[in-house]
Amino acid sequence: MTEPAVPGQSPAASGKSTAVRMTAAILLVIAIGGSLWVPIYARPTPKLGGVPFFYWFQLVWVPVAAVLCWICYELLKTRPAPDADPGNPEGAAR
Secondary structure: OOOOOEOOEOHHHHOOOHHHHHHHHHHHHHHHHHHHOHHHHOOOOOOEOOEOHHHHHHHHHHHHHHHHHHHHHHHHOOOOOHHHOOOOHHHOOO
16 A cells, blocks of 8 residues: 655655554544444344434444544644745745
């Protein structure tokens, strides 16, 4: 698997360690796999307010998956290089 190209930056220069990338990958697998692994929720009981387990389990996974994806985003986002800031006079091209 290759990383997407970032303009002006080589993939190896992203500064993210393998541990951070693996953590993000595991969190994404949990976010996706939790709602796709059918034996976990393929049952009618317990009911919550008359609603079978299947429905409220899936509804709970929506915010859980969103939070896990946000954590992955925060782990993997890159900050711009200091010389890429147009408002920084010291970082101007020489």
